[in-house]
Amino acid sequence: MSTTFASLPIVDLAPLCNPSGLSESDRVGLSKQLYNVFATTGFAYLVNTPLSLKHADVFGLALEFFNLPLQEKMKLAKASFQPDNKNTYRGQVFDKLTYFPLQPNLASDNLKEGFEIGPVVAMPKDSKSSKSSSFDLTEANVWPSQNTYPSRSRLEQLYSELQSLSSDILSLVALSLDKPADFFSAYLTDSLSTLRLLHYPPSTDDTSTPPPVLSDPVKLSCTPHTDSGMLTLLHQDSTGGLEVQDSSGKWVPAPYVPESLVVNIGDLMAQVSGGRFVATMHRVRAPPSRTSRKQQQQQQEDKEEEALKFGRFSVPFFFEPGENCLVQSVDADESNVNKGIIYGDHVRAKMNTFVEYREDSLLFVA
Numbered sequence: 150m151s152t153t154f155a156s157l158p159i160v161d162l163a164p165l166c167n168p169s170g171l172s173e174s175d176r177v178g179l180s181k182q183l184y185n186v187f188a189t190t191g192f193a194y195l196v197n198t199p200l201s202l203k204h205a206d207v208f209g210l211a212l213e214f215f216n217l218p219l220q221e222k223m224k225l226a227k228a229s230f231q232p233d234n235k236n237t238y239r240g241q242v243f244d245k246l247t248y249f250p251l252q253p254n255l256a257s258d259n260l261k262e263g264f265e266i267g268p269v270v271a272m273p274k275d276s277k278s279s280k281s282s283s284f285d286l287t288e289a290n291v292w293p294s295q296n297t298y299p300s301r302s303r304l305e306q307l308y309s310e311l312q313s314l315s316s317d318i319l320s321l322v323a324l325s326l327d328k329p330a331d332f333f334s335a336y337l338t339d340s341l342s343t344l345r346l347l348h349y350p351p352s353t354d355d356t357s358t359p360p361p362v363l364s365d366p367v368k369l370s371c372t373p374h375t376d377s378g379m380l381t382l383l384h385q386d387s388t389g390g391l392e393v394q395d396s397s398g399k400w401v402p403a404p405y406v407p408e409s410l411v412v413n414i415g416d417l418m419a420q421v422s423g424g425r426f427v428a429t430m431h432r433v434r435a436p437p438s439r440t441s442r443k444q445q446q447q448q449q450e451d452k453e454e455e456a457l458k459f460g461r462f463s464v465p466f467f468f469e470p471g472e473n474c475l476v477q478s479v480d481a482d483e484s485n486v487n488k489g490i491i492y493g494d495h496v497r498a499k500m501n502t503f504v505e506y507r508e509d510s511l512l513f514v515a
């Protein structure tokens with residue numbers, strides 16, 4: 150049941166930080182709150198999370214990465230962007246305008262660059278897929294050299310902490326769905342979770358390119374979508390622009406709440422919940438352009454200056470099961486145990502819908 154709303158609810162995770170563990174009443178309280186969130190808005194702010202890195206640290210890591218010279222980042226580009234590179238699934242991605250500059254029908258939405266890492270410990274050989282495919286979902290991460298990007302270990306630490314937080318949230322979600330707390334433990338085995346650094350550059354003032362949907366004149370750096378997976382934990386900076394759609398179709402701003410994470414569920418979790426939870430549409434407005442914002446001098450604060458210079462940074466973490474994990478509804482019983490989907494098949498089907506991976510894409514012809 151999705152709903153109308155004017156802002157996102159806040160869930161206080163302070164009890165998770167209690168060194169003596171969660172009390173029974175906190176466990177019940179948090180699991181009820183998460184159930185209500187995922188059954189209504191599908192999105193919430195999490196405050197007082199048990200993460201050791203502050204927001205400033207996280208965005209320091211992102212800025213340091215995206216400030217690397219383009220040639221360093223190209224060494225990490227996925228093979229679909231840089232055919233000499235070996236990595237097919239993890240690494241650096243770029244927006245489509247950079248790669249299809251001669252295609253006049255591409256709108257200037259979705260301008261962004263990103264860098265993705267998966268599990269920090271390499272997968273054991275026997276957990277690798279035997280399926281022949283152009284992507285190796287378990288491939289090792291690629292990194293800039295240690296002296297070019299000294300922050301690797303801190304980014305790996307962030308990954309591990311977000312994975313552990315996801316595991317805590319999944320236990321609470323399992324209880325909320327009348328399942329044992331370890332219901333999702335099979336989903337944690339060989340988990341393929343992805344940590345993505347995102348950089349949306351400031352808009353250009355170029356109005357020659359029409360927006361993607363004429364009825365929606367908003368310039369977007371991330372077009373409306375639901376996340377396809379289980380659970381997303383998002384660090385966003387203070388630029389603003391994230392918007393979440395309520396059941397009446399209204400776009401509700403989800404501005405930065407200091408030191409919070411935004412949590413939401415994806416399509417798979419909605420299925421796992423037997424339709425009790427909703428995967429909510431969201432989008433990101435393009436960061437302001439230099440000239441349009443310079444006219445609003447009275448609003449200039451330091452953070453806006455930053456947005457004018459750099460654009461927006463965000464760091465989503467997508468909790469993902471292992472490649473061989475059977476993902477199925479909590480309502481499945483022995484009679485329909487074969488219903489469900491193997492996670493690796495779900496990812497490959499999804500990737501076929503992304504332009505840079507399609508075999509007919511210009512990049513493969515070049």
Ligand SMILES: O=C(O)CCC(=O)C(=O)O
Pocket residue numbers: 347371376383385391431433462463464465
């Ligand atoms: O940048 C953001 O705030 C959201 C990004 C997002 O929705 C995504 O990567 O799925």
Ligand SMILES: [Fe+2]
Pocket residue numbers: 374375376431
């Ligand atoms: Fe998303």
